[in-house]
Amino acid sequence: MRYSVFWLAALLAGCASQSAWMPAPSNSIPAEVVMEGLEGTLSLRVGSNVAWRIDTYSTWLTASPQSGVGPRVVQLRAELSGEVASQAEYDGSLRISGDLEASVAVRLPLVRVVGSVAEGEGAASASLLPVGSQGLRSEGNGVRAASKPVEVLVKYRRDLRGVALPQGSRVLSHDAISRLTKLQAANPQALLQRLRLDPSVEWAEFNGTVSAQGEPTDQFYPRQWYLRSTGARFTYLQTYSQPVTVAVVDTGVRYDHPDLTGRLWLPGEGAYDFVGDAAPPTNPNQAYDPCADPVPGNPGDTDPTDPCDLLSSTGGSHGTHVTGIIAASSGPFTPACPDCTDSGIVGMAYNAPIKVLPLRVLDSMGNGTFEDVALAIRYAAGIPVQKGNQTLLNPQPARVINLSLGSLTYSNSMCEAVADAVARGVLVVAAAGNFQSRSPGALVYPAACPGAISVAATDQNNQVVFYSQQNSSVAIAAPGGNTAQPGGGVLSTTWNFTTNLPNYTFYMGTSQATPQVAAALAMLLSGGRASDASEAWALLRSSLTDLGAPGRDDAYGYGLLNLPGAFAWALPRGDFLVSFSGPTPREVAVVNGRFETYLVPGRYTVTACRDDTGNGLCDRTEPKLERPLQVSGRNTLDLGTLRVGP
Missing domain, CATH: 2.60.40 (Immunoglobulin-like)
Incomplete structure (x- = not known):
């Protein structure tokens, strides 16, 4: 009995001592991980005191956590930016370092x-x-x-009387001179295939259809991608009968731009300059500077010609650019110089009796005051205003007001003016703002004023642009462009103040998106699709192409401008x-x-x-x-x- 107890004790002692000298289990790290979808896991079966670090050598692959001590299940995630590559799988790798060294291949199979x-x-x-x-x-x-009768045209190599027609086909007509025969059969596709295999047939094709094309032929029209993005290229399908005035509250306009001839209300016809001309030089020997500050407190004048642009001397005049997007004419004109274009671009409303009322409120640096903007909004709507002890009344009240300007500061004066214009049945369309990069989500005024239609900007790919403000006031999106993309800006009329000649320049901004919405609303009124402001906006909003999150969102509003839907054009x-x-x-x-x-x-x-x-x-x-x-x-x-x- 005593011996047995001793033997058991010895046996237990032997087991204990054996575990002390046996080697610890080796670390277990898989050589390969196959992901199912965008997520996967990497199981690190290592000792509790083993420190490790993971480095990824593939831009599409991330690991979390990237370092630790002891066993862990690491989460892997694929972050595929842009389009997925057209390939069967993505291959990547991980490098594990620290108390151990290993490489892990990662595969993401695609279907x-x-x-x-x-x-x-x-x-x-x-x-x-x-x-x-x-x-x-x-x-x-x-x-x-339900199948519609499809006709097949066939040209035989010899007279029709010497050929055998395919079984089941019927001759609808035959031109003996050109040897052109029109056939019909119950299965036109099978008929076409048989004819193309027939050695006596020179060629065979379906009798397709063509449609009249009325798109403009202006020189730079092919570079106006934004007219395709909104479907405005099909504006020729609509007839317009009602004259409509669109007020452009901006830097003024260059009346001498040939692409705007006949498209503007002139000085003395209602156009107005709320800024006023530059003050004359104090020294009579100095030359007059049209870019100088105006006389303080001046009442303005009836000529809103843009005198200069200190931000862009060779392709300037913000107001002229905005105006061209709305109303630049179509067809030839007398070129301004031997090397100048004789046709230029087309405005969205080029074939409608829509005229722009230029109202200047911004100076040569593109700055203006709340006071002048508020005055211009009321004036444009046909509301009497006072400027410098003068009472002004617009003889050409606008049905649409375009405001390609804005401030991050709330303004009672501007918002009250917007409310007054809207109460008169005027559509007020304003730029959502270009501050998203530095003031994301901030409200911009007057776009955020109650009653205004706030317009965001998209690029050639119909994506909201980096600068376009995203906030609760955005109601609609339209192409604003991105000049970083080749040909991606919005091309329109501008002025070279150095040579004193008209030209065309690519701009980008919500300023460029806004006039497209203003033009579309004016066209709905001019074409008789809408009888008043509320009806025009409701019709336009109901036809938008919903992008981004379903329904209204802060980036696109209710969606991207879509003219064919609003006009119900048969395309x-x-x-x-x-x-x-x-x-x-x-x-x-x-x-x-x-x-x-x-x-x-x-x-x-x-x-x-x-x-x-x-x-x-x-x-x-x-x-x-x-x-x-x-x-x-x-x-x-x-x-x-x-x-x-x-």
């Missing part, structure tokens, strides 16, 4: 997504299909559009667009009805539309299909045919 887009009435039915990992297919479930058929919104938003090109892309696994919404406007967006009034989509697995995800309704 290849393919499909096609076609016309059809199956959009509503297809949108109700269930979501599954095998993709969405609508060929056998959607309701196909020529455009190209198809396909986009995916979800973990990695993506716009996909559709080529010959097919599309292909790679997506990170996750839940998306797929949208297909026919981009009749040609602005690269699926506007509210365009045929569209939208439905949820779960992207997962390792194989190709075939969405089948997305049928966009008529």
